[in-house]
Amino acid sequence: MAAESLSPRLPVTDRTRHRRLREQGSLDRAELEAILDAGFVCHLGVVAEGRPLVVPTVYGRDERQLYLHGSVASRSLAGGTPVCVTVTHVDGLVLARSVFEHGVNYRSAVVHGTARKVTDPEEKLAGLRLLSEHAAPGQWSYARRPNRRELAATTLLALSLEEASVKIRTGAPDDGDGPDAELGLWAGVLPLTSAWGTPVTDPALPPNTPVPGHIARREGTRHG
């Protein structure tokens, strides 16, 4: 974690160059960060015995790196493995006048790099804290923190945020001024939103156990 910060403009590489037209590619690092901050589950891709493997896992980040819970893919991650981490938010269905113009409003970030297993206990604790606070803010102070044995049993991966590709599609269908507009069909967007529900107390506890404020106040707020 060097002191110098990453470029606010994402670098264009063979892997991150945008090739398709309909979606908007962004080279703005702030957009990358906003997409990462809006979620907590990513899809981690590795090559295992020559074949792709894609598994969901949780993540957190600091200015320079993504931290990933790596146990799900730990067999395939022995040292310096190339990985691809994708975070996608689906914001709605784009319902056009023709099936061909149908699509999805979404925000996605695709991070390319080489995963490093975090072994230094101090960095591991700091990384797990980022991961924990990213998914469940306030729990790091509230719940019991990992002990030495638990730390050792956790696989944490770090991945530089340097090389990433961001794509965003928003708004109405694209065929509102084309020949299909003459069809007189309805067209538009069906939005999809995700929100936190009412906390469900562990049945092992008395049912009237008060829900801590840092959890209770997420109810009804939007996720993603």
Place this chain on the structure above:
Amino acid sequence: MAAESLSPRLPVTDRTRHRRLREQGSLDRAELEAILDAGFVCHLGVVAEGRPLVVPTVYGRDERQLYLHGSVASRSLAGGTPVCVTVTHVDGLVLARSVFEHGVNYRSAVVHGTARKVTDPEEKLAGLRLLSEHAAPGQWSYARRPNRRELAATTLLALSLEEASVKIRTGAPDDGDGPDAELGLWAGVLPLTSAWGTPVTDPALPPNTPVPGHIARREGTRHG
């Protein structure tokens, strides 16, 4: 699309054997189908120049195969490429007494196989129909269907549903009867739900254009 149907019990292979304990692996094909049917965006993993690439795309299915919109990964998919397709639904945060026991309630399906580019126009049209009706039921009859030029411009992939791994975690944290229960902390689940919102009419149309029933009635229904 042979007539014989796939086994209702998912086969256990080197790639699909469940190794971790905390999640529940399922070998029930009906669970696989339920997870696939609850979503419409998957994460498609391929190996591109020796490195993993994970991109979101839309899908549909029949009894035997997944159909995927393949344009996003088309450069990396020249004939008989091994792919991994993962569909994940995040159902909630598992907030335990210790950070170590924190987790996610989720349902995921990981399909392994070799993608085939669909070239037969009849199968392509049928596959696109499955894909379209999966994401936006009713639109295949309502909107203008793909013409020959549009069909040719669409990359559709087919992937057998034979080899797949299903994992599901539900319910309360696991530390309600361990030593951490003595800490007297609240523990439980913070549910996450996804729902369709109010349709937004394309601004190119008069604002009072009626929303067709097959779209309007999805408002407020749950997704995922």
